[in-house]
Amino acid sequence: MTRRYSAVSLFKEGLNAQKGWQKAWRSPEPKPRYDILIIGGGGHGLATAYYLAKNHNIRNIAVIERGWLGGGNTGRNTTVVRSNYFFPESTALYEMALRLYETLGRDLNYNIMLSQRGIITLAHSEAEMEMAARTVNAMQINGTDAELFDVDDVRGVLPLINLSPEARYPVFGGVWQGRAGTARHDAVAWGYARAADRLGVDIIQSCEVGEFLVEGGRCRGVKTSRGEIRADRVAMVVAGNSSHLAAKAGFRLPITSYALQACVSEPIKPALDTVVLSPATGTYASQSDKGELVIGGGLDRVPSYGQRGNLPVLEHVVSGLLEMFPSFRQLRLMRQWAGIVDVTPDSSPILGESPLPGLFMNCGWGTGGFKAIPAGGTLLAHLLATGKHHDVSRPFDLDRFARGRLIDEAAGSGIAH
Amino acid sequence: MQLFPCPFCGPRNESEFHFGGDAGNLRPEGFRDVTDGQWTAYLHERNNLRGPANEIWMHMTCGEVFSMERDTVHHGVAQAIALANGGGDDGMAH
Ligand SMILES: Cc1cc2nc3c(=O)[nH]c(=O)nc-3n(C[C@H](O)[C@H](O)[C@H](O)COP(=O)(O)OP(=O)(O)OC[C@H]3O[C@@H](n4cnc5c(N)ncnc54)[C@H](O)[C@@H]3O)c2cc1C
Ligand SMILES: [Zn+2]
Numbered sequence: 062m063t064r065r066y067s068a069v070s071l072f073k074e075g076l077n078a079q080k081g082w083q084k085a086w087r088s089p090e091p092k093p094r095y096d097i098l099i100i101g102g103g104g105h106g107l108a109t110a111y112y113l114a115k116n117h118n119i120r121n122i123a124v125i126e127r128g129w130l131g132g133g134n135t136g137r138n139t140t141v142v143r144s145n146y147f148f149p150e151s152t153a154l155y156e157m158a159l160r161l162y163e164t165l166g167r168d169l170n171y172n173i174m175l176s177q178r179g180i181i182t183l184a185h186s187e188a189e190m191e192m193a194a195r196t197v198n199a200m201q202i203n204g205t206d207a208e209l210f211d212v213d214d215v216r217g218v219l220p221l222i223n224l225s226p227e228a229r230y231p232v233f234g235g236v237w238q239g240r241a242g243t244a245r246h247d248a249v250a251w252g253y254a255r256a257a258d259r260l261g262v263d264i265i266q267s268c269e270v271g272e273f274l275v276e277g278g279r280c281r282g283v284k285t286s287r288g289e290i291r292a293d294r295v296a297m298v299v300a301g302n303s304s305h306l307a308a309k310a311g312f313r314l315p316i317t318s319y320a321l322q323a324c325v326s327e328p329i330k331p332a333l334d335t336v337v338l339s340p341a342t343g344t345y346a347s348q349s350d351k352g353e354l355v356i357g358g359g360l361d362r363v364p365s366y367g368q369r370g371n372l373p374v375l376e377h378v379v380s381g382l383l384e385m386f387p388s389f390r391q392l393r394l395m396r397q398w399a400g401i402v403d404v405t406p407d408s409s410p411i412l413g414e415s416p417l418p419g420l421f422m423n424c425g426w427g428t429g430g431f432k433a434i435p436a437g438g439t440l441l442a443h444l445l446a447t448g449k450h451h452d453v454s455r456p457f458d459l460d461r462f463a464r465g466r467l468i469d470e471a472a473g474s475g476i477a478h
Numbered sequence: 479m480q481l482f483p484c485p486f487c488g489p490r491n492e493s494e495f496h497f498g499g500d501a502g503n504l505r506p507e508g509f510r511d512v513t514d515g516q517w518t519a520y521l522h523e524r525n526n527l528r529g530p531a532n533e534i535w536m537h538m539t540c541g542e543v544f545s546m547e548r549d550t551v552h553h554g555v556a557q558a559i560a561l562a563n564g565g566g567d568d569g570m571a572h
Contacts, residue, residue: 304524304527305526305528313523313524313526314523314524314526315522315524316524317526318526318528318550362492362493362496362497363492363495363497363553364526364533364550365550366528366529366550367550367551367552371479372479373479373492406521462518463514463515463518
């Protein structure tokens with residue numbers, strides 16, 4: 062039985078030199094068959110397993126991960142959570158996720174370090190202010206929180222930003238979402254893993270899926286580096302590898318893969334207590350609890366599976382940040398890295414059954430799927446358990462590309478997030 | 479900074495180039511005969527290969543459109559062929 066974390070258990074272990082902690086999840090041998098098999102042990106895969114067990118009482122499940130839990134994009138992102146999208150379909154999806162995040166720590170008995178410090182998306186011209194007003198109206202109509210900020214409001218949340226009218230990108234105001242913020246990304250993966258394991262889910266690491274078992278035109282399981290595993294239903298939740306696995310299953314996806322980069326500065330005293338995003342300079346940043354500035358920006362321009370990123374975009378992002386915050390010029394960059402993200406033509410995810418019956422998909426989150434993990438897990442679990450779409454996931458089915466009902470969030474959602 | 483080979487200008491900075499999609503993704507012809515599936519495949523579906531890939535690129539500085547064989551993992555370029563004047567054998571020449 063997994064031990065519950067509490068103030069008392071922390072205190073006791075403090076006295077006991079931290080020697081009494083147990084492993085947070087088991088490492089079982091794969092069984093030859095499961096009711097449901099999930100490929101990919103990132104946040105979305107683990108959340109799917111957790112909600113299948115918790116909401117649908119399906120326990121004979123495995124999550125198969127070729128590397129280690131959360132070693133994909135879930136462990137590489139800049140941890141921003143928010144629901145400030147433009148279209149009603151998107152707000153329903155990301156707002157569902159943000160609401161679940163708000164109680165997730167208690168739900169999982171795991172501190173995911175959610176910090177609702179607010180996000181300001183800056184507007185740098187009169188025209189951008191008009192678009193900002195339109196965005197705020199849309200968000201309010203769609204039922205999430207939003208405010209239009211003027212320059213004085215911006216000064217209130219960003220005391221260090223250059224507000225000079227002579228700035229290269231003068232600030233006119235922006236869109237504020239107060240319930241947005243950050244959460245600890247590893248903790249989200251680990252919290253779901255521990256909670257799913259406690260409900261009986263087998264989490265199998267260092268196990269790569271290579272091929273699908275197809276019989277009678279249906280997916281019946283997978284071939285892995287540790288043998289064949291059969292299952293009635295299979296889900297692929299493999300950000301950065303979706304097209305590659307889809308090709309093995311015999312279909313193509315509307316996805317192009319790019320590297321998305323991020324970097325952190327050396328740690329400093331608290332200097333930035335909100336998330337700031339500027340579409341014009343191509344930069345966003347927040348400060349971590351350790352004191353590092355966590356800096357991100359747009360996609361690399363060259364489609365790639367090279368998980369390191371290239372220089373032109375990094376230069377652009379950092380110069381954008383220094384343009385806005387001249388006092389950050391003295392900071393040193395500590396680390397830079399990239400993840401491979403799967404980008405769809407409308408910058409919205411794909412949730413639904415794949416062209417191979419029995420194989421389901423949760424992919425195409427592009428630059429912004431961390432914030433969506435609780436919803437992605439809930440919705441894919443619903444699909445796998447009932448065989449039918451939840452109202453919130455229906456618009457994100459693959460068939461939207463054939464029906465022409467794209468949910469084009471490329472502009473509505475700002476830049477990479 | 480990576481250099482890409484423009485068949486017209488020679489090696490130039492990667493930031494001067496624009497990605498144009500899969501080589502050989504031909505527009506389906508015959509208005510009435512094109513199914514939803516064919517149209518979706520042409521407009522939206524991509525090979526998105528991990529490893530060697532044959533792609534269309536444009537050198538924005540001079541306007542040259544060409545096909546490039548490129549490895550999407552290590553970014554090595556095998557060859558770049560102009561599409562103008564019948565160059566290339568991927569059916570994209572005009
Ligand atoms: C630099 C960067 C910054 C980002 N910033 C943000 C942000 O601030 N906010 C936000 O909301 N989103 C952000 N994102 C996007 C976000 O990280 C992703 O959308 C999200 O993590 C996707 O989660 P996932 O569970 O689908 O994928 P992953 O976490 O990538 O999990 C997929 C897993 O599948 C495994 N896998 C792949 N192929 C196989 C196989 N054949 N067999 C077995 N396992 C396999 C992988 O090893 C991996 O662990 C950012 C991304 C990057 C790269
Ligand atoms: Zn040229």
